Amino acid sequence: MGTLRVPVVVPSPDQDCERLKKAFDGWGTDEAAIIWVLGHRNASQRRIIRDRYQQLYNESLIDSLYSELSGDYRKAVILWTQDPPERDAKLAKDELKTKKEGVKHLKVIVEIACASSPHHLMAVRQAYCSLFDCSLEEDIVSTVSPPLRKLLLGLVSSYRYDKELVDNMIAKSEAATLHEAIKTKQLDHDQVVWILSTRNVFQLRATFDYYKLHYGKPIDKDIMSCGKGDLESLLKMVIWCIHFPEKHFAEVIRDSIMGLGTDEDSLTRAIVTRAEIDTMKIRGEYNMMYNDSLDNAVTGDTSGDYRNFLMTLLGAKI
Amino acid sequence: MGTLRVPVVVPSPDQDCERLKKAFDGWGTDEAAIIWVLGHRNASQRRIIRDRYQQLYNESLIDSLYSELSGDYRKAVILWTQDPPERDAKLAKDELKTKKEGVKHLKVIVEIACASSPHHLMAVRQAYCSLFDCSLEEDIVSTVSPPLRKLLLGLVSSYRYDKELVDNMIAKSEAATLHEAIKTKQLDHDQVVWILSTRNVFQLRATFDYYKLHYGKPIDKDIMSCGKGDLESLLKMVIWCIHFPEKHFAEVIRDSIMGLGTDEDSLTRAIVTRAEIDTMKIRGEYNMMYNDSLDNAVTGDTSGDYRNFLMTLLGAKI
Known part of the structure; x- marks a missing residue:
């Protein structure tokens, strides 16, 4: 469940636009008006x-926000106002452009591929092609090195079944396949990629649960004991996102x-991407993991309109 | 260009439905009325x-066709009347169910993945999940053996850029990569799968053209000279479909x-799948390849309503 608060009676789109234009x-x-409406x-x-x-105004709302706002506040409001698939396609492109190591x-790409709905992932791939004249997969092949490339390509190309359907026999046999791959340090084996990129998330969660039950340790911990390399880190991230x-x-x-x-x-x-x-x-998990309040963490590290906007998305009454 | 003939003035959907119901x-x-309308x-x-x-009638048109028609004619009319992504998802499922060798x-799956639009392929994957409670990719993993599995999975997971954009440097370098894979008989190399499943079809055609120009033989002929195995046959089919x-x-x-x-x-x-x-x-290619007329071939091997229906889709005036 998200923390976005939409009022019970929502003004008409025309009223919202007038209010923004006036702002x-x-x-x-x-x-305050911008946050009040868009937030x-x-x-x-x-x-x-x-x-x-x-x-109404023959102007792009995003362009208007760009020229009126500034800094991290501007980035946050624009990210929030964009069409989500377009937003994620742009985030993915920005990250791939950097060609960083590690x-x-x-x-971002793992989040889109593993922590979003299959429908959203498809929409992001479509938006990517429309915006950048090439496919997301082509950019991954040209900028990410093996063995990360292979896993990442499998994940972004997935279109998982999206309902809760679990086969315990599959959970058992695929937990064994994953365990064997970890034991033999073949983390980029085709079978690993196929399991992680074709199974529905409910099935994968059952497989990971079975793994922990049967082999004594959570699969992400076992993976990290293979080494502290990039592939291990990527796999841990994939497993958490799923x-x-x-x-x-x-x-x-x-x-x-x-x-x-x-790191604003x-x-x-x-x-922005999880508020809905x-x-x-x-918030609950943050509290459990760090024995600290998410809201205090955000308010402590941000200020001004940026803080107000993020806190609005986190459900605070500003 | 297809051969389907749609009249300049199309009756209203209600008129078409009435005509079908009456038929x-x-x-x-x-x-004749069914062919006249749906064809x-x-x-x-x-x-x-x-x-x-x-x-209008609280009945499914497909069910009505099923109970009124029979044989190959029924199969053809229903295939034509179904929603194309659903039709192709069902065709793919039927083929995977057979678990045949070779x-x-x-x-069918190669045709959907390589000779259809990226948008259609996505729609087929969505329809597959809705109809069969699992993804097309899961069924491929469980029924197709390696090394065919790997190539097929890459192809059905693709979402290619769909506009004509060709980079000659890429054509040159990827033709070399493909040539090296063929020379060393590593036809299921990751690079081969990535090239064939991420590049847009215009780019791939340029790559294949460059291959022929530079290495002297069409790539499909070179592949078949590697052997007459299943992987060679699959790759030749993929290259032709693209x-x-x-x-x-x-x-x-x-x-x-x-x-x-x-083989009706x-x-x-x-x-049915290519008439539009x-x-x-x-038709032109058939003539060139076999020095024979496609229309004669179809009329010579079919009869009755089945022949009339296929010939209608091929643009004949019945």
């Missing part, structure tokens, strides 16, 4: 507002505020 | 007729009528 007009910008509308309402704003920059997406995002938020300075991009991404999905669970 | 009513069935409507018109028929039964789908379907039709008896299922599939895409080209 942009004249000297300064009425930040309380779900994805389909925001889509209608975007379309209606364009019709797996940190592949986090098994406990709330743990993964709690960790993303924690990492973003720990140490010197704040990661903090924004975690809250599972921020309620992320 | 089913009373003793016998008015086959001259495109996919979106047929969808509207299906929906409207259900609303690659002949994988033809490079010359019209050649592939001309061959499917030829094979279906040669020898003792006729293949003949029907080739004509490229049957015009298939």
Whole structure:
């Protein structure tokens, strides 16, 4: 469950657009009004507002937000206002463009492939082609090295069955296959890629549960005992995103505020992309994992309109 | 270009439904009326007729066709009347269910993955999940053996960029990669799978053209010189479906009528699935490849309403 609060009586899209237009007009910008409107509308309402704003004022709402706002606050509001598949396609492109070593920059792609619905993943692939004149898979092949490439390609190409259907015999036999691959350190074996990229998430969770029950340790722990390489880190991330997406995002938020300075991009991404999905669970998990409050963590590391906007998405009354 | 002929002035969906209902009513069935209506409507018109028929008579049009018609004619009309993604999902399931050895039964899946639009392939994967409670990929993993499995999985998972965009440097380097894989008989190398399953078809055609120009022989001929195994046959089929789908379907039709008896299922599939895409080209290619007329071949091997229906889809005036 997300933390986005949509009012019981929602103003008409025209009223919302007028309020936004008024917030942009004249000297300064009425930040509270922007947060009041956009911070309380779900994805389909925001889509209608975007379309209606364009019709009414012959201007793109995203462009207006870009010219009126600034800094991390601007990034967060625009990320929130964009069409979610387009937003994720752009996030994936940005990460692939960096051509960094390691797996940190592949986090977004794993989140899209393993912690989103199959339908959303398909929509992101379509948006990627429309925006960048090539497929997401082509960019992965040209920028990510093996063995990460193989696993990542399998994951982004998946279209998993999306209902809860579990076969315990499959859980048992595929837990054994995964265990054998871990034992023999063949983490990029075709079988591993096929299991992780074709099975539905409920089946995979049952397989991971069986693994823990039968082999004594959680599969992600066993994988990390193979080594601390990139493939191990990627696989651990994949398993968390499938098994406990709330743990993964709690960790993303924690990492973003720990140490010197704040990684605002990661903090924004975690809250914006999950506010309609599972921020309620992320809050609980954050508390369990770090014995600390998510809300305090966010308010402690952010300020001003940026803080107000993130806290609005986290359900606070600003 | 297809050979389907849609009249300039199309009757309303209600008129079409009435005509069909009348054709089913009373003793016998008015086959000519069914062919006259359904054999001259495109996919979106047929969808509207299906929906409207259900609303008007509280009966499924497909079920009515099933109970009124019989034999190969029934199979062909139903295949044509179904929603194309659903139709292809069912064809793929039927072929996978047979668990035959070899690659002949994988033809349908290669056609869907390599000779259809990326959008259609996605729709087939969605329809497959809805109809069969598992993903197409899961069924491929459980029924197709390696090394065919790996290639087939890559192909059905693809979502290729769908506009004409060719990079000659890529054509050159990937032709070299393919040539090296053929030379070393590593036809299921990851690189081969990635090239064939992530590149857009225009790019791949340029790569195959470059291959022929630079290495002296068409790539499919070079592959077949590696051996006559299943992987070679599958790859040749993949390359034809991408490079010359019209050649592939001309061959499917030829094979279906040669020898003792006729393989009506293949003949029907080739004509029904391509009548709105490229049957015009298939006709020309058939002529070139076999020095024979496609229309004569079809009329010579079929009869009655089945022949009339196929010939209607091939643009004949019945």
